[in-house]
Amino acid sequence: MTSDEAAKSVRVYEPAGRGGLGTPGYAGWWYRRGQFIASHGLLAVLAITMLLPFLWMVLASFKPLDEVENLNPFPSRWQPENYAKVFDQVPFARYYFNSVLVALWVTFLQCLTSAMAAFAFARLQWRGRDMVFRLYLATLMIPGIVTMIPNYVLTVKLQLLDSYLGLIVPASFSAFGTFLLRQFMLTIPPALDEAAWMDGAGPWTVFWDIALPLARPGLIALAVFTFMGNYGSFFWPLILIKSEHLRTLPIGMLYFDSVYGKQTNLIMAASVMNLIPLIVLFVVSQKFLVRGIQMGGVKG
Amino acid sequence: MKGRQNDILAAAGFLLPNILGFLVFTAGPLVFSLAVSFSNWNLQRTIPFQWTGLDGYRELMRDNEFWLYFVNTIYLMLGMPIAIGGSLFLAVLLSQRLRGMVVYRTLFYLPTFTSGVALMILWKALYNPSFGPINAVIDWCLQGFGINDLLHAIGCGPLAAPQWLLETKNLLGLDVEQVGFVAAQRGIGAREALIIMGVWIAIGGNNMLLYLAALTNVPQELVEAAQIDGASRWRVFRHITWPQLAPTTFFIVVMSFIGSLQGGFEQARVMTNGGPAGTTTTLAYYIYTKAFQEYQIGYASAVAWILFAIIFVITLINWKFGQKELSY
Structure with missing residues (x-):
């Protein structure tokens, strides 16, 4: 490796102790201060640029309709009643309820089935385990779109079309979740469950009392991923749901946009309400999420 | 270990729910969809069911639409290098361990x-050409700063803000009716609009977090030693940080390819209906229209399997050349 060679060749010049000449930013306090201000300035500009669409959305959601197209992003008169109007025009509360209900069920079932499978792969000894796990990993690359059509046909045959069960059950099994939780369970020191095994605990006790609590950061990350993925799930409900009272938020939004699309201020109010639960969820759970993404390698 | 060589029964119990779900909703459908792709199955039953062998695949190779949408799918990937480069740039900025990161x-x-x-x-x-804020700002700049007056003075036509999602033009000048380039199609249009949005969505996302994690693993002694040697920031990055990030970059590029090959459905359905003139229809959206609007399940499955084959090849390349340290 070239970097190793580089390491050897430059290490010769490494000074004995830290501090003094050895610290980066050798030009001293002023240099570091300048760097600090420059970095923060650049980051702040970038962050504000990223946020502009969100800001416009929020401001537009409070505008009277005829001001939406104005260059001035601020409403001349703030209209919080736009939010109430959304509920008058579409059963928005119903969409909320459907989305949250389906997402909670999927999250619960997916965490449970994934954690159980992860336990079998990470904490139990059995012949062929690693081969089966590799097979499992391979299924991660099967594109959802290939299995979507047969799953639709299957749902029709099972008479689950246009039902909560049809939305929940097929989404409740995840190879990704298994993979992610296995990564977390592998980090549990073996001494812990071995002590329990020695005491004569059964596999379910070891799973429930030791592996699950210790894998909690992973479980939280998976739960948030699954919840948010399902809350925003679009393709599957789109082809599955026909009745109005079963529409989830994304389907309801699509319908609202296609029927009342000219009322940009109301559409934006609906979008804001759609995004708020996600933003709250993200802010409270991001510590776990970041670790989950970095451990799981990828999601989405 | 210690008296429990084989927990196979317990393992089977713990795996059962997941394996069952996997068999019913992934493995079974996979086999089913391959089988169906060799038939002319139509859900509307207007045509009698028949096994047609490779006919579907042959038809697909001659299908002008398929190739146009394949090109669209590839075209929309042009944002990838910008998004990935941007993620790396943001990660480097964020890795400085300053307050407020x-x-x-x-x-x-x-x-x-x-x-x-x-x-x-x-x-x-935002992209609405007559009411949206993007064009409001562009028009304001063109008029307010006198850009168009200036252009007029030097004998050029006035510049107009792009029509964004309503426009078939694109930067490469791809033709609308067949795979090829025509000068008349050069400009900014729906595909650019989707690329810009895609970069905005992805730039600070998972790739940035992966780079952030990888950056903390770059040995600090190396960086410090090089700095003492008087290497510039750019040289430190180019010769020390960048090689250390290579496995992460490789992983991100492969995953982005796989993701974008299957992508573009949501934006096509919500924003453009695949238009104008099919310029934002990706393979995923094509499969959707074939299967769920025209009910040609057999043909849609064949398209899906071509997509799967491409993804499979990319994954194989990943396994062959990818560094092990990242995927586990």
Whole structure:
């Protein structure tokens, strides 16, 4: 490796102790201060640029309709009643309820089935385990779109079309979740469950009392991923749901946009309400999420 | 270990729910969809069911639409290098361990976390050529700064803001009716609009977090030693940091390829209906229209399997050349 060679060749010049000449930013306090201000300035500009669409959305959601197209992003008169109007025009509360209900069920079932499978792969000894796990990993690359059509046909045959069960059950099994939780369970020191095994605990006790609590950061990350993925799930409900009272938020939004699309201020109010639960969820759970993404390698 | 050589029974019990779900909703459908792709199955039953062998695949190779949409799918990937480069740039900025980095990280990650129908509806409004704020700002700049007066003075036509999602033009000048280039199609249009939105969504997302994790693993002694040697920031990055990031970059590029090959459905359905003139129809959206609007399940499955084959090849390349350290 070239970097190793580089390491050897430059290490010769490494000074004995830290501090003094050895610290980066050798030009001293002023240099570091300048760097600090420059970095923060650049980051702040970038962050504000990223946020502009969100800001416009929020401001537009409070505008009277005829001001939406104005260059001035601020409403001349703030209209919080736009939010109430959304509920008058579409059963928005119903969409909320459907989305949250389906997402909670999927999250619960997916965490449970994934954690159980992860336990079998990470904490139990059995012949062929690693081969089966590799097979499992391979299924991660099967594109959802290939299995979507047969799953639709299957749902029709099972008479689950246009039902909560049809939305929940097929989404409740995840190879990704298994993979992610296995990564977390592998980090549990073996001494812990071995002590329990020695005491004569059964596999379910070891799973429930030791592996699950210790894998909690992973479980939280998976739960948030699954919840948010399902809350925003679009393709599957789109082809599955026909009745109005079963529409989830994304389907309801699509319908609202296609029927009342000219009322940009109301559409934006609906979008804001759609995004708020996600933003709250993200802010409270991001510590776990970041670790989950970095451990799981990828999601989405 | 210690008296429990084989927990196979317990393992079977723990795996059962997941394996069952996997067999019913993944493995079974996979086999089924391959079988169906060799038939002319139509859900409307207007045509009698028949096994047609490779006919579907042959038809697909001659299908002008398929190739156009394949090109669209590839074209929409042009944002990938910008998004990945941008993620790396943001990660480098964020890795300085200054105060407040978590706040920036949160803000950058927000579009990824909230991406979905609501954001696409938002961008549709932003891109609206007559009422949207993007063109309002562009028009204001063109007039307010006298750019168009200036252009007029030197004998050029006035510049107009792009029509965004309503426009078939594109930067490469791809033709609308067949695979090829025509000068008349050069410009900014729907595909550019989707690429810009895609970069905005992805730039501060998972790739940035992966780079951030990889950057903390770059040995600090190396960086410090090089700095003492008087290496410039750029040289430190180019010769020390960048090689250390290679496995992460490789992983991100492969995953982005796989993701974008299957992508583009949501934006096509919500923002453009695949138009104008099919220029934003990707393979995923084509499969959707074939299967769920025209009910040609057999043909749609054949398209899906071609997509799967391409993804499979990319994954094989990943396994052959990818570094092990990342995927486990």
